Amino acid sequence: MKILVLADRNSWAQAATGMLRKMDSRLAVYSSYELPEEEYLAGTWAYVLYISSSVHPDFPNFTGTVRYRLQLRLSSCGPPTSEDMECKVSIHSELQLLIQKFYTDNIENGEHYTIDPCCG
Secondary structure (H helix, E strand, O other), X not given: OEEEEEEOOHHHHXXXXXXHHHHOOOOEEEEOOOXXXXXXXXXXXXXXXXXXXXXXXXXXXXXXXXXXXXXXXXXXXXXXXXXOHHHHHHHHHHHHHHHHHHHHHHHXXXXXXXXXXXXX
């Protein structure tokens, strides 16, 4: 199963791809930062995960073939430019929880939800 991770920040994309790869080595997980744009736009993906801190982000104009698009919204620490160490730890912890929920709901159980931590 192929999964593409798009994120506001490279560090978030790297963390998410690393977490998913550790959870299930059968998954082919890539971030948009690892692949040339032409390659990931031309790919066929089971999931495209978009990680953002924005309440109403513009989902990137993704023109590739995809079965499910999900937004994982990080709510910790406000703007994505914060470099505060406490904020980084909080964001990493929140990202871990979101990735685990995505994996459990969508890969293990086969249910397909859009994950929005603000609203349950």
